[in-house]
Amino acid sequence: MWVFAGLNLIFLCCAGGLFLFLIFESYPIFKLHGFDFWLGQDWWVGEAYGALPMLYGSTLVTALACLLVLPLALAVAIFISEFLTPTSRRCVKAILELLAGVPGIVYGLLGVSFLSLWIKDVFGLLDGNTLATASCLLAIMILPTVLTLSEDAMRSVPAEYRDNALGLGLSKWQTATAVVLPQALPGIMGAVLLGIGRAMGETIAVMLVVGSLDRIPDPWFNIFSSAQTIPSKLGREAAEAIGEGTHWSALMALGLTLFIMVLLINFIGNRFLKRRSIS
């Protein structure tokens, strides 16, 4: 028991240490620019460090990816959990879990060679490296994770609930949507949060297809223009700045921002769940 407690402590220290390290490293940039760091729109190394385009890019890409993934993941999860026979269910799950482990770079290369060109042709764009491409790619990436975890959540709803519902004369479809789905909601929420975490932190796949332009699209909802996300920015510039200086500090501040964003999303997600379970 103590061993496990110790391991837990190590993990907590890692997370806390990382957070402190980020704050410590990014302190110089906040001292220099204050909170304008988050509001500035220009990022010119050595002159100005404004994180708004990256913040915006990360938020939009992740939100869009979620929007794309959620209906599909839920529909397929219901089908797998409620309508498939156990054997075929196991097969499908095995394949999904395999897909969930494919590294980002593989998706990135597929994105560069196919997805960006398809998006360009389908929408008749000037260029295929856009926010929309990155969102689609992320949606494809996180779909297996979200899907398989949502399905687990639905599967773990006790069989008596289903039997009772069916016994009361509900159809299989009604049982799935009115009984299983609400019961599985916390699990599904958790699955989505994990998906968001992966999407927000994904570096290489996004970097290859997002266009890496540090500018807020014009108009702001134009998802068919290039933009930049926080991890992609870090991926492109970290090696040059590593170790010290204002540039490094600015990059660490971006890392800190991402950290806080993921924390916030998880926090809000948990609050949302708690309120639901109380009511």
Added chain:
Amino acid sequence: MFRMLLFFLVAIGVIPFPVSADHSPKIEIVGSTTVLPIASRAAERFEKLQKIEKFKSSHRLRILVNAGGSGVGIHSVAKGRSDIGMASREISPSERKRFEGSHLKVHTVAVDAVACVISSEIYEAGIRDLTRQEIRDIYLGKIRNWKEVGGPDRKIVVVDKERHRGTRHVFMNYIFGNPTAKTPGTILVTGSNNEEQTKIAQSDSAIGMLSYAWINDEVRAIGIRDNKSIVNLTRETIRKGNYPIVRNLSFITAGEPNGEVKAFLEYLKSPEGQQLVEESGYIPFT
């Protein structure tokens, strides 16, 4: 999130503890993707040469070559994270000042040109040269359609590079007179030569900047027009110094090199090394 964590653990862990598990000599080279083909060719041959000379020794020399860009190359050699840095541009005054204590020494091995390149579709539609002013206006976003410079009616996909890249420094220095010029017309930002080459080849209306060795049938170099005279990009015009955007490709050491590093740099400057420069598509430095 896990990837971020890993990145930071590596970042924190690597700096204070340079790994030296085995004692065989090792040279680490990091930097410009333009210089990389020369370095990797030379590394391969040099390792073999060493093996023949010292075949009884169990300590075989290993040379590791990594990309990253000129800025990364200069930075990592100055900080002692690699033995040799590769740069496709001069060390900038601010870098000189910042790394004063490392006594950076430049060993030039080749001459390269930075081409203004366009997608083959535009090249075939008749654009063969542009003036400096036209390129400047394209990068500033004043010219947005190929029509305005005599091409087809198609919007221009303006491809820029990461700001620390050597190729960008040299190109922008010629076009704007400022290596870190701001380019509001940009549509895409790329990193390595390979990445930029791919993006321009995939597009049918792109303009960008590439090292001479990366030009092919899908990514065509255009001439620079000045009044009525046009300088096209050929081996001859680079060698004679007529083509305006040329640069030296260099290896950088912190202080005077010695031991294996010195031998490797001497090999690069030898006739055999210069032959490798030619094989990589660049002009030998004499």
